[in-house]
Structures are given as structure tokens and as C-alpha cells.
Amino acid sequence: MAQTALHLTEATFDQELARHPELLLVDFWAEWCAPCRMVAPVLEELVKESNGTLMLAKVNVDDNPALAARYGIRSIPTILFVKGGKILDQVIGAVPKGQLKKKLEALA
Numbered sequence: 001m002a003q004t005a006l007h008l009t010e011a012t013f014d015q016e017l018a019r020h021p022e023l024l025l026v027d028f029w030a031e032w033c034a035p036c037r038m039v040a041p042v043l044e045e046l047v048k049e050s051n052g053t054l055m056l057a058k059v060n061v062d063d064n065p066a067l068a069a070r071y072g073i074r075s076i077p078t079i080l081f082v083k084g085g086k087i088l089d090q091v092i093g094a095v096p097k098g099q100l101k102k103k104l105e106a107l108a
Helices: 013-019 034-049 065-070 097-107
Strands: 023-029 054-060 078-083 086-092
Touching (some): 023 034, 078 097, 086 097
Antiparallel strands (some): 023 078
């Protein structure tokens, strides 16, 4: 896990999102989810390659079901692209790194 990953909970979610001006990749995941485990290293690579312009945040849907419900998360992994507390876009499923990079470039 990347050292820079924030582990968000229902109690800290809004506060942490507002606190970070950089683009956040908010990964809704669960320990039992194989696709979540597949995409996690890709997200960490993107954050490392970003030189501080991206940050990874993780939300365990089993521990935080109200957050998943609040954002209509029905499939995991779901990655929300958040900046300034606003959701700019989302990706559902374990998509290839290239697809995530294109999404990030479009949001830059």
C-alpha cells in the first residue's frame, strides 16, 4: 500500500476531501474483492508517477456501507476522481492503467 494512501471512514470522509487540494483517487474496495486487489497496485503506481499531483484515498465498503450508499456504489472497485471536494468523474471495475491515465489527462 502506498504510504500516501488515506484510509477514509464515514467520520473522516468529508473533512479529508475538503483538506486536500490535489486530485484524489478515491478507491471504494473490499478485502474479499479480487478485482480490487488487481487495481490497487495500478492506483499506487499512478500516484507515485504523479510527483505529488495525485493522492490515493481508500474506502473499505464493508466497514463504511453508508459512504458506499451515499455515492451509489453498487460495484467495486469504483474509483471516484475528486478535486476540491467535488466528484469530477468515476471508473467502475479493474480497468487498465492506460484507461485511468487517459481519464486523469482529461481531468488535468
